[in-house]
Amino acid sequence: MLFPNFETLDVFGSVEILGHIDEYHLRFISVNGGIIQSKQGTDIFTEPVNEVDYSGVLLIPGGQGTRLLVNDHNFIHMLNQIASQSTYCLTVCTGSALLAKTGLLDGRRATSNKRAFDWVKSVNSNIGWITGGRWVVDGKFYTSSGVSAGMDMSLGFINDRFGKEIADETANAIEYVWNSDKDNDLFAR
8 A cells, every 4th residue: 555755665675575485466556646756766666555455465665655644534434444344464663553544553563663663553552552562463463563563573474374385485585584573672762
């Protein structure tokens, strides 16, 4: 799910990893479709949300765009519908603030970017926010800390779904040193 001013690595780190799994067909969606620009100025063509099947894996990035969207009632309502229907929902960085605003994380555990943690926590206090987690899994919801943590979370997701061997092979294929300990976030210190 893309929106203006999303964080580029939040999306493409996970896209690189999920794209190595044959079972996944990647699609970029946004509210109305068309070109969406990241905070770093990267233009991505997206499909409108009303033209896609919501089952499967939904990835919600963070970035400066979350600050406005968290107060956009129509966007949050639409996101609630999509995330409710998804088989799995993954958030990177402040993408967890958007998911938190939907109420779907109420009573669950989650994390977010440690540099924006106080703001994210203020969006919804009905969540067990984990300050030290690199990523947190609660049911179908995976939330990660900031930016590059999304890559660790995505590999953790692959590990949970397809096994450690596939996760390790994927990390090796992209020459990435995977922090496979979801409870160890060096940036939380």
